Amino acid sequence: SIAVGHPFTLQASKRDYPKIYWRDRSFIMINSVISGVWAAIFLLNSIIPLVLDKPYKIVASNVLIVAGVIFSILIPERLPAYLHMRRFKKYDWRVEVDQGRSRAEDEYDVVIVGSGIGGLTCGALLSKRGYRILVLEQHYQVGGYCSSFTRAGFTFNVGVSDVSGLWEKGPVALFLRGLGLKPEDLFIRNRLRYVFRGETIEAKDLEEFVEVLSELFPAERGSVRRFFDDAAMAYEECYREVEAYGVPLPAELIVKVFGPKKLLNYPGEHPHFYDWMNKTFSEKLDEYFEDSGLKRLLCALIGYVGVRPEEMPASSALTAIISYYLHGGYFPRGGAQSYAETLRKFIENHDGVVLLRHRVDEILVEDQRVRGVRLGGKLFKAPVVVANANAKTTFLKLVGEDKLDRRFAEYIRGLKMSPSCFAVFLGVDMDLRDYPSIIVNLDDGFYLAINSNADPSLAPRDKASVMILTEANYRDFPERGTSEYARLKNRLAGELVKKAEKLIPDLSKHI
Ligand SMILES: Cc1cc2nc3c(=O)[nH]c(=O)nc-3n(C[C@H](O)[C@H](O)[C@H](O)COP(=O)(O)OP(=O)(O)OC[C@H]3O[C@@H](n4cnc5c(N)ncnc54)[C@H](O)[C@@H]3O)c2cc1C
Structure with a gap:
């Protein structure tokens, strides 16, 4: 048997x-x-x-x-x-950090390489617990992709404009409240619109969204309701124990935090979420829907994750896509930079140090242990280094292949970089307040964010700051700085503005 x-x-x-x-x-x-x-x-x-x-x-x-x-x-x-x-x-190492020990001036409890939102979040959590933190950032400002720039009074986010996880038990809300900050002071709810087969789809909450979808796809009415009921239950189960740690836990941490019985009982206690964990997003969509148009529409935000629905675990779709339908997306008040600056101030107010224009050249490893980092001839010592740079940069460049297990180095070399995109930033002398803050155009394949509609302080009065974004593979571009690069960039920008003009007539005349 x-x-x-x-x-x-x-x-x-x-x-x-x-x-x-x-x-x-x-x-x-x-x-x-x-x-x-x-x-x-x-x-x-x-x-x-x-x-x-x-x-x-x-x-x-x-x-x-x-x-x-x-x-x-x-x-x-x-x-x-x-x-x-x-x-x-193998990964469950422990480094004792004696917070009370006397340290040299260039010695810290933890050095964080990079001040992206990941590095800053980590820095804020550790400095709140009393660790002495040093954040080293190569750029002239903090935030990484969660940052902004300003030209002639118009402020643009370079990336982040629509953040989930801000509902009552959402990880971002829990994180902020843990720091003593109020999520509502830092984020504003986005208004989002889809353009699909010439139709404009907008809903203020999930109920309305279910109704709108049911009207557009009457044959799928019952399935739409059942799909979102199932998703809502799975989502609730996913975040059921979130307060213990701030985020849903992977299996090994369920064992560590709650004990082995909890792991055994997990599928029984979280049956809906467990089902989402064991299917891909496309399997979940196929389970409920026949209409390929409806399935495509429900994948409108898939660019937030960057893989195809048949490659994406349904549980990732739940937390990174469905969460926007269930609880909405939020815009960082004052722009993405402002959110990053809030975390930087928190670290600095808790005895941490954030240094800009400091590119780390090497993560120092001796006898299989991290000792600190090197920038040119300068050393900073720490028993723990957190790398906020991507995995390839961290392991292949900063640590060095000679310090790594051969199979692990091969695995890192084989990783694919996440997809890239092409963005056009426009300051326009148009009053666009009747538009929502985000428009996802599935017909023409672009994403349009009007930052100043979420927060009017991001553009001069009666004007608007607009970003148009589309997928583009960086490998298809000539080398930066060459005239071919500039030509392609201008051509693509012109094409994108033209497409956006179908939604905002005369846009190009108001730049
Ligand atoms: C166009 C775009 C739009 C997006 N929109 C959204 C959105 O609306 N909502 C959302 O939730 N997510 C969005 N994302 C995704 C989100 O921006 C990223 O997932 C997130 O910001 C990544 O943060 P991170 O800290 O992991 O990395 P990063 O932001 O990449 O930060 C890494 C930091 O490390 C620094 N660094 C690297 N190497 C070194 C070194 N050797 N020395 C010193 N510093 C170093 C870098 O300069 C950088 O500041 C978007 C992404 C893009 C590109």
Whole structure:
């Protein structure tokens, strides 16, 4: 029965565990182990009478049966936890940082390479816990992609304009409240519109969105409702224990924080989310919908993740796409830079240091341990270095392949960079207040953000700051700084503005 993948204990286990477990590989594996153990016990019990005399053979066979029962009770709880922890153990290092120790001036508890929103978030959380932090940023301002620039009174975000996770138990809201900041002081709700097959689709909340979709796709009315009910339940389950840690936990941390029983019970207690964890986004869409147009529309925000629906775990779609339908997206008040600056001030107010125009050349590793970082001839020492640079830069350039396990270095070299895009920033002397702050145009394949509609302080009075964004592969571009590059850039910019003019007539005359 083990050989054909149907271990004989499976039937009994299916009575004890709900359906959601049955497809799981570890469910079959645990049953194979238990079936194997019982097979061995039965075999031994058939041999024991041949080799032992009366009182001993009864005792021995009963001891074996009791051991089998205890094993069968304990193993479903312990084995998955053990396997997850074993995989995780390699990364479960611990560095003791004595916060009270005396340090040299160039010595910190933690050095963070890069002040993107990841580096700043990490820096804020650690400095709040009393660690002495140094953030080193190569650019002249903090924020990475979560930053802005201003020209002639118009402010533009270079990237981030629509942030999720700001509902009551959302990770960004929990993070901010943990720092003593009020999410509503820092973010404003976006108004978003889709343009699809010539139709304008806008809804102020989920209820209205479900209604609008049902009217557009009447044959799918029931499925739209069921899809969003399922998604809302899965989403609630995903964030059910979020307050313990600020974010939903991966399996190994569920074991560490809540214990092995929680991991065993996880699928039963989170059946909807568990189903989303084990399917791709396109499988989930196919499960509910026939209409390919509706499926395409529900993938409108897929650029936020950057992979195709058939490659994307449905659970990622839930947290990075569906969350916008359920709880809305938010614009950083004052622009993305302003949010990044808030975190920088928090770090500095907690004895941390943020240095701009400081590019790290090397993460120092000695005897398999991080010792600090080097910038030119300058060293900063720390027992912990957090790299906010991407994985390739961090491991291949800053740490160096000679310090890495060969297989790990190969894995890093094989990683694909995330997709790139092309953006046009326009300051226009037009009053665009009747438009929403974000328009996703699926017909012409572009994304338009009117930053000043979310926050009017980002453009002079009666004018607007506009960003138009489309997918573009950086590999298709000639080298930066060449005349071919400039020509292609101007041509693409002109084409994008022309497309946007279908939505905002005469846009090009008001730049
Ligand atoms: C056009 C665009 C629009 C986007 N819109 C949204 C949105 O609306 N909502 C949303 O949630 N997300 C959005 N994103 C995604 C989001 O911007 C990123 O996921 C996020 O900002 C990445 O933050 P990070 O801290 O991981 O990295 P980064 O922002 O890349 O920060 C890394 C930092 O490290 C610094 N650094 C690197 N190497 C070194 C070194 N050797 N020494 C010193 N410093 C170094 C870099 O200069 C940079 O400041 C968008 C992205 C883009 C490109």
